[in-house]
Amino acid sequence: MIFVQDSSFDFVPWMKGIRKDFLVITNTGKNTKEYKFGVDEDCQNDFRCILRKQRVKIGYSPVKPYFVINDSLKEKDGSLPSLNLTPRNINSVGQYFSGVETELVKILVETYDIAFTLVPSFFGMELPNGTWTGKFAFLVDKNVDIIAACLPGNYRRNTIGVYSSQIYVVRFTLTSLGPLTWWITKTHHRILAREKEFTQSAFQISGQAILTLVVEPWKNPPHGPASFILTGWFLACLILQCIYSSNLTASFSIQEYQKPVDTFEDAKALSKTVLIKLGTTPSLFLNEESPEASFKVVETSQEFGVNALDDFNNVGTHEHQIFRHKVIMEGRKMSEFHISRPFLTIFAGWIYSKDFKFKDAFNIAILKIDDAGLIQKWTENQFANGSIKDSIEAHRSHRTNSQQYNFRILGMDHLKAVFDFWVAGMILSVIIFAVEYITDGIIARCKACSVSKRQEYSYLN
Incomplete structure (x- = not known):
């Protein structure tokens, strides 16, 4: 039968x-x-x-x-x-x-x-x-x-x-958010493996993932504003991913x-x-x-x-x-x-x-x-x-x-706009990081030149 x-x-x-x-x-x-x-x-x-x-x-x-x-x-x-x-x-x-x-x-x-x-x-x-x-x-x-x-x-x-x-x-093949989704999955399953808990809500999982993003970098204090901005954009990306992932x-x-x-x-x-x-x-x-x-x-x-x-x-x-x-x-x-x-x-x-x-x-x-x-x-x-x-x-x-x-589902246009906004932020973070790195290098070189000149001047005197 x-x-x-x-x-x-x-x-x-x-x-x-x-x-x-x-x-x-x-x-x-x-x-x-x-x-x-x-x-x-x-x-x-x-x-x-x-x-x-x-x-x-x-x-x-x-x-x-x-x-x-x-x-x-x-x-x-x-x-x-x-x-x-x-x-x-x-x-x-x-x-x-x-x-x-x-x-x-x-x-x-x-x-x-x-x-x-x-x-x-x-x-x-x-x-x-x-x-x-x-x-x-x-x-x-x-x-x-x-x-x-x-x-x-x-x-x-x-x-x-x-x-x-x-x-x-x-x-199944995901679009451009695939690598990010994979990263979230790794974090998600690491949390589950540690706690042996299969009934966590999405908010608990998201909270644990956010803590992983925010707390871990601050164990080694970031250097300069670029690192802070970079961490912030990753955090924003995770939050937006949790909100809009239903529209992938x-x-x-x-x-x-x-x-x-x-x-x-x-x-x-x-x-x-x-x-x-x-x-x-x-x-x-x-x-x-x-x-x-x-x-x-x-x-x-x-x-x-x-x-x-x-x-x-x-x-x-x-x-x-x-x-x-x-x-x-x-x-x-x-x-x-x-x-x-x-x-x-x-x-x-x-x-x-x-x-x-x-x-x-x-x-x-x-x-x-x-x-x-x-x-x-x-x-x-x-x-x-x-x-x-x-x-x-x-x-x-x-x-x-x-x-x-009975909840609002945002469309793909919203997701694309959010993703484009995040990409722009990441590009801005990289530019700031590069400018900071180059500026630090120039300043360090100028300081080295200044010290060298002072040493040379004191030697001549």
């Missing part, structure tokens, strides 16, 4: 209080290395044959705007029925629901001639007694095989399931697969993942928990900005539906794109039950569908008829009207 869930948590009331803790991880981990299919010999581990022999159940949710269920489907008591989805009835059933995840399911049905049953499901959470509710309960209790959804970072990942390889491998620009490109995905080893080779988390940093904790070399971890915070995304080839995070559609629509290359918070949602992060025997088969099937451009074609069609655009606008309107996001 597969659960496909809407990846937007804005419309689930109990989720709003912990929104910052949401993330996506897609990773096969070391469990895959020990996996063997154990199906009948007729299939000989061929993933197409394996999929055709399966009857799969998919959970859907009536959460709007992305995962839309037609209200006419509701029973008299308000409940939603199960829907059988086969290649023969896919058009008639498909009109009742929409969304990228469900389109992937439709493509799986058509491409591999497999049958699905859609069953209603809702979000789940871990209760104080250790049990789970909703779709997570189905997975933990082994009543389902797969979930395709975002997963909170503070959930016990190792007890829930095994993570699949990603469909899209995305490269990121450019994205989809990494080409080097070879066809025809074997399970090929699928495993694509399972490396970088985790980007919203909110406070779990990076050190996850590094200790994760299998060796199974994924890299980098942190980002809603207030503190995107940190150190350069040089990472694989990224997974929960935020902003618009990125998902832009990446799919534009295919293998994405030009520079502005957004208030540069986070990316990776499409379809599958989480498999530990006992699910066909995870590699589904990995390969999804990757094959991606390589064939079927999802991209569907997304282009949806954009052409306006459905995705309307969905994005509805999401944007909801976020604007939400009290949780």
Whole structure:
């Protein structure tokens, strides 16, 4: 059984209080290395044959705007029925629901001639007694095989399931503020490593970083006004970075697969993942928990900005539906794109039950569908008829009207002006430092000449 869930948590009331803790991880981990299919010999581990022999159940949710269920489907008591989805009835059933995840399911049905049953499901959470509710309960209790959804970072990942390889491998490259962001990240993680504290607020982190900038230079008193001005401009830069980092620009490109995905080893080779988390940093904790070399971890915070995304080839995070559609629509290359918070949602992060025997088969099937451009074609069609655009606008309107996001986001023009102002200040500091250095040299030379002349005059007398 597969659960496909809407990846937007804005419309689930109990989720709003912990929104910052949401993330996506897609990773096969070391469990895959020990996996063997154990199906009948007729299939000989061929993933197409394996999929055709399966009857799969998919959970859907009536959460709007992305995962839309037609209200006419509701029973008299308000409940939603199960829907059988086969290649023969896919058009008639498909009109009742929409969304990228469900389109992937439709493509799986058509491409591999497999049958699905859609069953209603809702979000789940871990209760104080250790049990789970909703779709997570189905997975933990082994009543389902797969979930395709975002997963909170503070959930016990190792007890829930095994993570699949990603469909899209995305490269982040920051613009001119990249080196500065990397420096802030180093300071940030040094503070976390020292205090072993993962719940500091952005203000605490910023304060610690500012103290690092201000106190350390004054342990060795600065010489002259230039050093003071230089330190001041660095301090101003850090403060402005903390304020305006949510407006950083990121450019994205989809990494080409080097070879066809025809074997399970090929699928495993694509399972490396970088985790980007919203909110406070779990990076050190996850590094200790994760299998060796199974994924890299980098942190980002809603207030503190995107940190150190350069040089990472694989990224997974929960935020902003618009990125998902832009990446799919534009295919293998994405030009520079502005957004208030540069986070990316990776499409379809599958989480498999530990006992699910066909995870590699589904990995390969999804990757094959991606390589064939079927999802991209569907997304282009949806954009052409306006459905995705309307969905994005509805999401944007909801976020604007939400009290949780009721704050002013400054645009890229403001950030550029601030950055230009800082660059001008740095240039001025360097000029002042150079003038001071040259002036000190001239004065020192004049003093030396004066002393030499006095000594020569006294010698002659």
